[in-house]
Amino acid sequence: MKIKETDSRFIFLRGKILVFIITAIVGALIFLYFAGKERGFFTKKKDFYCLTSKATGLYVGMPVRISGFKIGRVKKMELQDDGFVKLTLSIEESHAKWFRDGTVALFSKEGFIGESYIEILPGKGQPLKPGQTIKFFRQAGIEEIAGELKEEISEILKGVKETINYINEPEGNIKKSINNIERVSHNLIETTNQLNILLVELNRKIPEIADKSDKTVEEIKELIRLLQSLSKELHDTATAIKGVTKKDMPLMIEQTKKSMQDIDEILQSIKGLWPIREGIRKKEIRPIEADTYEK
């Protein structure tokens, strides 16, 4: 026997529940559709690849941007057999046009400690086909810059310390050479003074030579002997100078050359540091200039 429903609230209850459920499902579907559309689930994508030696700071889902606009995300990260990390960038089809020969991916941060993302710097060559690899560079974060700077500065300080120690070393070439040069200069001044006195004396005696007296001749002979001994002394001094320069100078030049090379290497390293390298204009690689009238 069928009981007749008398409460109007329960009339068509099944239908009402069905309509409610359908509305909820349709609502949920519409919500999912718009949410998906917003997130780009329905947009066609194209994959491009990058290779990097270090995956620190990179993660799946990381935004890929061009001029600040999101155009895709990191879809996959794989460690390859050669130790390199292969990144798969999933790019919206409408933005694949920016991927051309010469396109570069740059790992960047918003400010020094902001969100990380991959910035695409478009190239000017032929359009790339999906699946092609682009170059990947990383812009260092604050920790890396600090680390890099610390390393470079300690290198510089080490170099400076070594140079100062080399100059100050009491038995070192520079100190020794300075002492030798001082000694030699002192000897030279002394010998020159003596030579001057003798020359004055000789000058004074010249009028007496005319007398040809034995005494004068003897005195002149004595003067000549003195001159000879002084000349020998000068010769010894000159030999000493020659010895000093022969022995120490090549060493000094070699050491200076080495120090200059070290300084050059340090400068090159500093030039390579971010943010200094950003300020240094990169030289374009070109062949040597051709001459239309060489011969």
Place this chain on the structure above:
Amino acid sequence: MRSSLKLCVITLLLVTVISCYRAPVEQPHRISELSSLILQANKAFERGDIQAAELIYKEAYKKARLIQDDNSSVIILISLSRLYSSLDKIEDASSCVESALRLSEKSSIDRNVEEEIIFERARIEFLKGKNDENSLKRLTKSESVLMRIKALNLLSRIKLRVGEPNEAENLIKEALSLNKNISRIEEANSWRLLGEIYSKGKHNLAEKYLLRALEIDKEIAIPEKIGLDMEMLGRFYSNAGEKRKAIEYFNRTLEIWRGLGNQSKEIKIIEEIKRLSL
């Protein structure tokens, strides 16, 4: 049975090829290392250390092939061609150009590098005694003004060689009108060439332009170019019958070639002086 065996062998071969092949790895540090090597070689060449430049270019070429950087490989080959041509090794230069051309056909390289290869081929052909007018005519429409100037200058030399001095004169004038502080070397080349064109008739103008080329080359201080200008002036005065001036310029040229150790040119100048002194 036989066909299935064939299929198996082919499949095995394909699998082996695919598994062995690995795409070259893009390594930024290697790219920057390569760029610095090329710059180093260019500098060595500019300061006249040809032997060092050649060694560095060869090293750079090995690296460029290792990372399969075709653009840099082509740049190195063009530079090597220019280095060899400066040493009179035209055959070596020619083989470098041929290799660069083969590489450029296989890969996409920068437009300016592509133009450099075309120009280099035309230049080497000219040095070998052949005339590649068509390539140079194409380069006279280049986006790069310097390339246009160089193409016009070389084309003018070709025209002069084939006996079309009027055409050569027009091309040189066009090159000079384009060359507003772009390349002093090419400016001097244009004046020298104009002097050469006028030397058969317009004596005063020829002398003026040859001296202007010498003046520019003295300013940029390239001994080889100064030597070339003086030799040209020596020949010009010799043809004009001004023996004293000709000998004077040949003597100065002789000093330069002796200083540079260029024996073949030295012998030539000595012969010229002997001939004029008779």
